[in-house]
Amino acid sequence: MKHQAARVVLIGLSAATVVLLAMAPVAHALSVQVTTVQASLEGPSDAQLLPFRPRLRRLVGYRAFRVIRVESRPCIWRTQEAFVIPGGRLLHVLPKGMREQAVVMQVQLLEGLRSLVDTDVRLQNRGVMLFGVDPERGPADGVLIIMLKAEE
Amino acid sequence: MTCAEAEQLLDSFVDAELPGSMLLEVARHAGSCPACDQAVREMTTLRESVERVVRRQVEGVDLSGVWPAVERRIGRSGTRGVWRHVPRQLPVWGAVAALAAGALLWLRTPQPETVRVTHARPNQAVIERLVSSEGARVGIMKDRKYGTTLIMVSAPGEDTGQ
Ligand SMILES: [Zn+2]
Numbered sequence: 001m002k003h004q005a006a007r008v009v010l011i012g013l014s015a016a017t018v019v020l021l022a023m024a025p026v027a028h029a030l031s032v033q034v035t036t037v038q039a040s041l042e043g044p045s046d047a048q049l050l051p052f053r054p055r056l057r058r059l060v061g062y063r064a065f066r067v068i069r070v071e072s073r074p075c076i077w078r079t080q081e082a083f084v085i086p087g088g089r090l091l092h093v094l095p096k097g098m099r100e101q102a103v104v105m106q107v108q109l110l111e112g113l114r115s116l117v118d119t120d121v122r123l124q125n126r127g128v129m130l131f132g133v134d135p136e137r138g139p140a141d142g143v144l145i146i147m148l149k150a151e152e
Numbered sequence: 153m154t155c156a157e158a159e160q161l162l163d164s165f166v167d168a169e170l171p172g173s174m175l176l177e178v179a180r181h182a183g184s185c186p187a188c189d190q191a192v193r194e195m196t197t198l199r200e201s202v203e204r205v206v207r208r209q210v211e212g213v214d215l216s217g218v219w220p221a222v223e224r225r226i227g228r229s230g231t232r233g234v235w236r237h238v239p240r241q242l243p244v245w246g247a248v249a250a251l252a253a254g255a256l257l258w259l260r261t262p263q264p265e266t267v268r269v270t271h272a273r274p275n276q277a278v279i280e281r282l283v284s285s286e287g288a289r290v291g292i293m294k295d296r297k298y299g300t301t302l303i304m305v306s307a308p309g310e311d312t313g314q
Contacts, residue, residue, distance in 0.1 A: 041203065055298040057163050057195065061202035104280065109305055116288045116307045120281040129277035132293075132304040145302075 029074035030095050030103060033149045034083040036069040040142035052128075052147075060132060062142055075150075085146060088112075089133065095150070096120070102127070103150045109133070123150050153181040158188045166195045277301045 037049065039062035045053055049065045056065055068086055075081045075095050083091040092108040102124040109116045109131060121129050131146040158181045164170045165178045182188045276299040284290035284305075291304040 054159070054163050055295060055300045058198070058295050058297065059293050059300060059302045061198045063163070063167060063199065102278070111307055114307075115285050116305050117285065117290050117303060118283040119279055119303065121301075122278040122280055124276065127277050128300065130300060130302040132302055134304075134306040 029076050031072065031151045032075045032081065032083075032093055032095070032105075033070065033072040033147075033151075034085075034091055034093070035067060035071075035147040035149075036086055037145040037147060038066050038068050038142055039145055040064045040066075056130075056145065059130065060143055060145065064142075065145070068144075085109075085133070085144070087133065087144060089116075091131075091146060091148070093148070101125075103152070105148075105150060107131075107148065109146075121148075123148070125151060153177050155181075155185060155188060158182065158185070159191070162188065162191055163195060166192060166199060279303070 037056070039056065039060050041062055041064065043064040043066070045063075045065045046067050048067060049056070053065060057063060069084070071083050073081065075093060077095050077097065080092050080094040083093060085091055088111065090110045092106075092110060094106040094108075096104045096106055098104070099122060102122045104120060104122050106118070106120050107129070108118045117131075123129055126149070129148045131148070133144040133146065158178055161170060161174065161178050165175060165182075168175070170178065178188075182192050279292065279301065282290065282292070282303070285307075287307065289304075289306040291306075293302040293304065294300070295302075
């Protein structure tokens, strides 16, 4: 009986170890969210963007904001992740590390193979970095705004 | 009504999207609060500028005259923006963003260029390094009120007339 109990404990411990090992990379990961927003002169705005609307308005002047794509996924330190931006562009995000209680990330906006902008940004928890991308078909179509957020 | 309450409603106020009673309350508050009144004026001016610029662009009018106006406005708002490589033909939405409150840094780079920008303020995004590619126009906007940072990228194809 004693023997059996010991075996159960041992199996339990091994299973726990396996689970912990499997979780290890996840535990070191960071959650990165990339939201692409279409800003236009008129029309309705999405409810989820209403809290953010005043600052978007102050920055770009457009008044209607609609989410056109949201991608959220765990990123591993020093590992690059590619996020698709509507309009044929890619956002490469590489979490480099923590500094002054903020996440330092290398962010690159690519158009095909061409890197349009390559930057290191330091983002605090819940901080948002914005990228504006010029419209493809002229200003009447508005601007694409990419909202980048990282959470530990 | 407090400033914080009014602030949440200011853009709906500017767009006349508030019900009558609320509209009146915000108007009353703004009437006695210089900060909110100023915010309403800025938002109204910005909205009008965007609409005007877009309308002109749609009508095919040359926008080369927009830049001096933008520059004057930024000079007036007392922002400490650094100016380089001011593009000859400003992209329309760049002009629009330049009209917004904040500091602007325009870069037009015949060669990739590195800029170091660091502003340590809490709960904000800080740009530590920025390299823009050949032909791409990059502008940095910082809104002082909310501390939001926006990097604007305009890449009108490979031939940029440089
Ligand atoms: Zn007020």
